[in-house]
Amino acid sequence: MKILIIGGKGTIGSKVSSYFSKNNEVVIAGRSGGDTQVDIADSESVAALFEHIGVLDAIICTAGEAKWAPFDQLSESDFYIGLKSKLMGQVNLVRYGSKVLGPGGSITLTTGILADDPVPMTSSAAMVNGAIHSFVKAVALELGNGIRVNAVSSGLVEDAVEKYKDYFPGHHPIPMDKMLRGYIRSVEGKGNGEIIRIYD
Numbered sequence: 001m002k003i004l005i006i007g008g009k010g011t012i013g014s015k016v017s018s019y020f021s022k023n024n025e026v027v028i029a030g031r032s033g034g035d036t037q038v039d040i041a042d043s044e045s046v047a048a049l050f051e052h053i054g055v056l057d058a059i060i061c062t063a064g065e066a067k068w069a070p071f072d073q074l075s076e077s078d079f080y081i082g083l084k085s086k087l088m089g090q091v092n093l094v095r096y097g098s099k100v101l102g103p104g105g106s107i108t109l110t111t112g113i114l115a116d117d118p119v120p121m122t123s124s125a126a127m128v129n130g131a132i133h134s135f136v137k138a139v140a141l142e143l144g145n146g147i148r149v150n151a152v153s154s155g156l157v158e159d160a161v162e163k164y165k166d167y168f169p170g171h172h173p174i175p176m177d178k179m180l181r182g183y184i185r186s187v188e189g190k191g192n193g194e195i196i197r198i199y200d
Contacts (some may be wrong), residue, residue: 001025002056003187006040006093007063009033011159012110015176016062016183027053030063040064040089041081050096058187059097060108061090066125068167079124087128087135094139094149104146108186109136111153113199119167129153133195140193148192152182155199172200 001024008017008028020026028034029049036053039045040063064086067078090109097107114122115129136151143149156164158173182196 001058003058004056006061013062015180041085043092046092047096050100055102056100058106061093062110064089066128068121070121071123082124082128087131098143098147101147106187107149109151111151113155137193150186150194152196154179
């Protein structure tokens with residue numbers, strides 16, 4: 001398969017890229033690194049990415065930003081960070097990416113446990129994660145040509161514990177290999193419109 005991985009150099013993306021690179025042609029896209037560049041918060045950048053990428057068999061996104069801060073300190077523009085990047089960035093990947101996928105291709109988006117189990121300072125991130133879950137279930141009803149779309153929603157992964165552990169007291173870190181299986185299931189399985197939750 002020819003697989004495009006957006007965010008393939010990040011904490012989750014690097015693990016996903018390493019696995020799929022073993023037996024597939026993988027193209028890594030990032031804001032500053034990778035094989036090609038894309039800013040998913042910019043719809044024109046997303047459109048340009050797919051204009052020259054060619055036909056794909058699978059698209060995986062492990063990128064997307066959202067502002068973490070106490071609710072009473074979040075401005076309207078702070079909320080738009082998550083809306084433009086993590087939410088509309090991934091929506092636009094489906095809009096444009098579905099046009100370059102071959103029959104039976106797949107799109108895998110990334111959310112996280114905050115959609116179902118938010119913690120303080122995550123009202124923006126939880127909001128966009130939940131919106132993506134609803135989007136995935138709805139858009140899966142309309143994509144033609146056998147194209148599938150799913151979202152992987154993981155808890156706090158082991159490789160990010162040091163950075164985020166203070167935000168998630170009592171949460172069980174998710175082993176990276178267990179997190180990876182969610183992406184394998186989405187790409188190599190047959191599920192469509194699924195929220196693949198990996199929370200414990």
